[in-house]
Amino acid sequence: MSDFIIAIGHTASGNIGCGVIARLDESNCTRAIGSLVIAYLQEKGHTVNLLRVDESNNYNFEDCYVRANEANDIAKYSDVELYVEIHINAGGGTGPEVCVSGKSEIANQYAVKVSKGLANALNLTNRGVKTRNLIVLNRTVMPAILVECLFADSDDADIYNQEVIARAIVNGLVGVKSLGNNAWKLGWNRNDVGWWFCTDIKNKYYYTADNGWKEIEWDWYIFDSRGYALQDAxxxxxxxxxxxxxxxxxxxxxxxxxxxxxxxxxxxxxCFNEHGRMYCDCVTADGWKVDDSGIWVK
Ligand SMILES: [Zn+2]
Known part of the structure; x- marks a missing residue:
């Protein structure tokens, strides 16, 4: 079972470095959601480390440096799969987004699932994964994501529900193995987070990254280590x-x-060939040039 670090965004309400106060009070929300996320992860047998800095005396963002340092200390003696920091967005938009530094493929895969899970659970537009230059993402040594659950200063606030949000985050973090029996049928299965493929309902066998490419009804698929098929990826x-x-x-x-x-x-x-391989730094079979990132050169 993987270890997670759950970090609470911002100091407590009213302190230097606290979150936005609008229709929702971000500092209060991140604390409520964080506690539930930890409880739900522990229910599923995961080891969770809580990082919560309530006070800051000196300057804005001091708490971010403190959390990043604490996370890196934890990583010295345990195997941390992912750092997850919880926030509520501001600026008058709608829907969840999940920020990453862009350097970790593992963080990206989690970010896709968490953002999609939140959007589906809250019935909001999925803003998706954003690459951002943020203190906690840059300074932590393990894969890290920063979750902006929804907006504090738009109509999103009306549908705020800490249980629904915490469940959605946890569904994005854990693999298909932790999903209850009623979620399973033979073949393709789907939840708010993604698709998985069950090969034996009794033993809950499913495809993972270890199985490599799988051909299912004349199409090819690949799965992540937690059992979800890669999607838009x-x-x-x-x-x-x-x-x-x-x-x-x-x-x-x-x-x-x-x-x-x-x-x-x-x-x-x-451009992709008949085996699905992307053309790269060459001329394609139909005569167009692509650069070393595979992008068509006009
Ligand atoms: Zn925030």
Whole structure:
């Protein structure tokens, strides 16, 4: 079972470094959600470390440095899978987003699941994963995510529910193994977080990263270590040194023998051959040039 660090965003309400106070009081919310996240993770057998700095006497963001240092101390004597810091957003938008430093593939995979889980559970727009330059993300040595659950200063505040939010975060953090029996059927299964594939209902066997690529009804899929199929995600295959892309239905995107496939992903256009391998630093089978990131050169 993996160890998590759950960090409470900001100092306590009213202190230097406290969270936004709008329709919601962020400092109070992060404390309430954090306690529940820890309780739910412990129920599932995970080891959790709480980081909570209530007071700060000197300057704004002092608490961020304190938490990052404390996290790095914990990592010296235990194997921390992920640092998770909880916040409530401000600025008048809507929906959850999860921030990462962009340096950790593990953090990215968790961030995708947590953001999607929150959006589905709260029925809000998923703002998704954002790469951000933030103190706690930059200074922690382990994979780290910062969760902005919803907005404190928009109508999001009306649907704030700490239990629903905490459950959604936990569902994004734990693997399919921890999911209750009623969630399982043979073949494809789905929850708020993603898809998994069960091969034996009695023993709860399912595909994971250890199984490598799996062909299911003529399409190819790949799973993460926790059992979820990669979705809207890049995958670098160490064995053949090629990049692949899994689409919104978790399928490997690929062309055919007579025609490669071009796909727009995050504002750039990429090309894939009949095996799903991304063309890179070459001329594609249909005669277009792509750079060393695989992006079409106009
Ligand atoms: Zn905050």
């Amino acid at each position: 890049w995958y670098y295959d160490e064995s053949d040194k090629f990049w692949y892309y899994l689409d919104g239905s978790c399928k490997m995107v690929r062309g055919s023998t007579d025609k490669p496939l071009w796909v727009w992903i995050d504002d750039a256009c990429y």
